[in-house]
Amino acid sequence: MGKEDRKAREKERRRNQIIDAAERIIFSKGLEQATMDEIAAEAELSKGTLYLYFKNKTELYLAITQRGSDLLNSQFAKVFAGGHEHTGLELIRLLGETYLNFVRENPNYFNAFMYYESLSNVEELKSSKHAERCEENRREALNFMIRALQIGMQDGTVNDSYEPKELAVVILSSTRGITAMSHMHGTGYHFEMLDEMEISVDMLFENFLKLVGAGIASDDARKRWMTDSHNFETNGK
Template sequence: MTNAQSNPRRSQKENKIIDSAEEVFASVGFAKAKMEDVAGKAGVSKGTVYFYFDTKENLYMAVTYRALQVLNDYLYRTINDNREKPGIESVLSIVETYINFCEKHRLYSEVMLDYMSLNRSTRDGRDKSKLTTALIESLYYRRVQDIQNLPINLIIDEIKRGRKDGSIKNSKRPELLYLIAWACTIGFVKLNVAGGQRQTLLNVEINHWKEYQMEILRRILLDEN
């Protein structure tokens, strides 16, 4: 409440710092990222960074928060664009959108996966050591928690719509369909995006692969084969 929205100048600087943080995290990873570099790239002092973000972890969560926001924007737009079309088209568009999102914002996809691991192991009460306590207590961690389910719900709702309008024949639970689609997509992204921007892997055209993957998803939703 005291944050992002209240003061425009403040919000502006905050965003600049997050921009910078994204650059740094993306190029060297969290562990090797230096707060000094973040400050430098943002054109502010280290103290300023700490004024807005109490810890490095919190800054990381701020990036995660933004990732989720950006993803949501992507999703809302896609869903809106497909409002008139049958649900299956919307869902497939969402998948493509997600892939595009990951390709364009490589860091965001990593960050979100990190968050998931983090979140999961927190709930399990397992090895807290892995995740700094600071992280869990950070302001942005809570903010992220508040919106973490938005994308999932959006997508599942679209699947449900497809079921209703009959474009999706597959009768499995929407959640299961969601997981299947998500897993394929994450795997695809992980193999491609995470590492590089090569046009081929094992001499397979990335685009060819992507198209086939989409085709498979469509069939799954249509429950054909």
């Protein structure tokens, strides 16, 4: 290994060391309460070294967001790893379940996603390589859904009268809304209306999947979709 390769590997190792430390501090204290001094101390580096890698706390949090979106998209990719094992309609359901499970298991990354989507400083985003990568990941996630819809239209399980790109945007946007509700309910926010109506978030999400599936499925595939949804509910997944 050459000198330049060693330098590059050391730089990447230290960069990940900083992101690991930032996750521990920010995830435990919150973004507003966390300071760069605390992150530098957690990483066992000087504050000056920290700023060599990340110009401010926002850029560092965007690096965390990128890490989370990288992980989420790697899980989306696994949905397609089975080749022709699933129909397009089944892939759509699996993508939805994967997203919900990711948020349940990684609520802090979902907080980072919501923060990224709330940023309004366009110039700051344009100058951030991490924001650029987050945007690439968001497009890739959309393409996973488009691909599932196209597969479904080809195998006859999805109604081919829809435009795949437009439908993918509708499904992903709706899924994010339902998932956000699940996330907030599970992390301390209280939805009195849901409790008063005795509606569980899990059943809300399950019925949402049924509605989406029944709405886009071909006539032949609709019955199977509803049966699979029933099995999902019965097994408590």
